[in-house]
Amino acid sequence: MNKNILKISELSDKIKNHLESTLNFKNISIKGEIANLTFNRSGHIYFSLKDNDSKVDCAIWKTNAYKFVNLNLSEGTEIIALGSISFYKPSGKITFTIVDIKIDGIGELALLYEKRYKELHEKGWFDKENKQPIPNKPNNIGIVTAATGAAVEDLISTMKRRYPLVNIYLFPALVQGESAAFDIANKIKKANNFKIKLDLLIVGRGGGSYEDLWCFNEMPVLEAIHNSIIPIISAVGHEPDNTLADYVADIRASTPTAAAELATPEKDNLIKALNSVQNDFVKVLLNKINILKNNLFNQTSLLKNNIIQKKDKVFNNYNNEVNNFVKNMKYKINYIRNFLINNKKDFQTILKNKIQNNKLVLTNEYEKLKLLNPIKPLEKGFTILKQNDKIIFNIKQIDKNINLNAQLIDGSIDLSVIKIKEEDE
Structure with missing residues (x-):
């Protein structure tokens, strides 16, 4: 047995000196989830930081405790802590003593999200009383989103298909x-001051990470939505994504496609509604005709009764008057019947013409869309010149060491660059 036998206190001293004097254990940052949180009456704060495989006991002395309290931290929050290893001799306990602390990643954004949510909720920005109604049949719709991508394509195609x-x-x-929030806010303001009065505005983008969508939680965007005189549909991300813009907007759509469906009526439903109005009108007209027939019958019956009662007194004179009256009534009845029948046909003709005109308008819009097809110029002999799958607009974009691709109406040609000549050479 080794004769160099240490006392427990001597061993503790060696451990303490080694741990607390080694640079590797000083001023280091660790990351973990808060557990076993305890606020001591002395003002110190004790807790553990853990991950899936291990945990370490931590302490924040009261001189730094305000840093913990100001962040409103609780168990389960993931943090990054700066500190050093210390060793407590009486219990032989190793503790990570923290001098500074911050919330890690999304946790910090989530804290800011909750703070803003509470502030705006207290201001009444989410209240139903402040929401503007969405028009049933908007003529002019604005979209604030990225210039390209699936979101804007889905929005436009869905709205054009439906309406x-x-x-x-x-x-x-x-x-x-970083610049997205200010750019979105400026575009919302621009839409409100647009030369053409917009009936509705859709603000959003396709899906992305929490950080990608964060600009829709920034105050410039929220203030622009709140101050908009145009009703706004928010369409940010996918179904599970919820931004503060969704709460401030007049209505929230789970996706850009859903926003397009909320914004526009379905053309088939409009046609059905028009047919329903036509049918209701015909029913009302026929009902009025029946009422007139019944009134005429009742009046005729009353007249006959009066004639029977008075025929002995005024037979000669009244007989002529009755004959004249009957003739006049027949003429009026025929006139009214013909008028109602002719009007019924006119109303049906008007409705049919209206439907036909709507069909012509739809056909014209479809033809306009065909003319906007970027492939259309290729039918006239033009080509689309690309290099590395990017469209070439001028010779400064061309790298002569890389082949070009010319797209024609019925295929494409790979080309080699021999010489580049500018227009003024």
Whole structure:
């Protein structure tokens, strides 16, 4: 047995000196989830930081405790802590002593989200009383979103399919990054001051990470939505995504496609409604005709009774008057019947013409869309020149060491660059 036998206190001293003097254990940052949180009466705060495999006991002395309290932290919050290892001799306990602390990643954004949600809720920005109604048949709809991508394509195609008569105006904006919130807010303001009065505005983007969607939680965007005189549908991300913009907007759609469906009526439903109005009108007209017939019958019956009662007194004179009256009534009855029958046909003709005109308008809009097809110029001999799948607009974009691709109406040609000549050479 080794004769160099240490006392427990001597061993503790060696451990303490080693741990607390080693640079590897000083001023280090660790990340973990808060557990076993205890606020001591002395002002110190004790808790554990853990991950899936391990945990370490931590302490924040009262001089730094305010940093913990100000963040409103609770068990389960993931944090990054700066501190050093310390060793407590009486119990032989190793503790990570923290001098600074911050919430990790999304946790910090989530805290800011909750703070803003509470503030705006107290201001009444989410109240139903402040919501504007969404028009049933908007003629002019604005979209604030990215200039390209699935979101804007789905919005436009869905609205045109459902309601071909609608006019759509795109206000392209950045939808993620540091400048996105200011750009979106400016485009909402621009839409409100647009030369054409917009009936409805859709603000949103496709799906993304929590950080990608964060610009829709920023105050410039929320203030622009709140101050908009145009009703706004928010369409940010997918069904599970909820941004503060969704609460401030007049109505929230779970996806951009759902926003397009909320914004526009279905053309088939409009046609059905028109047919229903036509049928109701005919029913009302026929009902009035029946009422007139019944009134005429009742009046005729009353007249006959009066004639029978008075025929002995005024037979000669009254007989002529009755004959004249009957003739006159027959003429009026025929006139009214013909008038109602002719009007019924006219109303049906008007409704049919209205439906036919609507069909012509839909056909014209469809032809306009065909003319906007970017492939259409290729039928006239034009080509689309690309390099590395990017469209070439001028010779400065061309790298002569890389082949070009010319797209024609019936195929494409790979080309080699021999010489580049500018227009003024």
